[in-house]
Amino acid sequence: MITIRSTLSCAALGALLLANGCAQLRNANAAVPAPMEGQLTATLQQAEREALASRFGVADRLLTDFAEKHPDAPESVEATFWRAVFKLDPTNQTGGPRDAVVLLDAYLAAPVTISHRGAATSLRRAALALDRPPTVVAASPAMPPTDPNTKADTKSDATDKSSANEVQRLKDELAKANAELERIKRRLAQPNP
Secondary structure, three states: OOOHHHHHHHHHHHHHHHHHHHHHHHHHHHHOOOOOOOHHHHHHHHHHHHHHOOOHHHHHHHHHHHHHHOOOOHHHHHHHHHHHHHHOOOOOOOOOHHHHHHHHHHHHOOOOOOOOHHHHHHHHHHHHHHHOOOOOOOOOOOOOOOOOOOOOOHHHHHHHHHHHHHHHHHHHHHHHHHHHHHHHHHHHHOOOO
């Protein structure tokens, strides 16, 4: 027969276990760091203002400091992406395509989920295209006039045609890279909602 006393004892024991479980849950949650709560957004907005004012060194320092203060946060990886974007600006005297490639490689190799994988891959290709030295096609020496009755030098014609094709291919590739870079710049210039 269950007495009121044993029922109250069971209820008290249950309440004690519940309170103990809640206390452990509170302590476990206290160990979890608070979310970034827009810290990257604020830092990025400030860095964008600096970049728009052509103070790329200051913008880079802001993003670098953010990443160093929060090394284990996924947002620090995003700071790397934005550093690379600013390094690609042609007016940036503190960086260039080679610096951007290094940062984009680090971003793409990050062990966390990254938000801009497609954009980073495209930017990396554009940076590599911009970093290549221009191809100089040596001018061929003037050919002596040929007798119309003799067979044309097909080897020379083939070389000239292949050189012209290579120059055109490189021009097309550079135009695509520049168009992609301009598209990304326009996208970045749009205000964030």
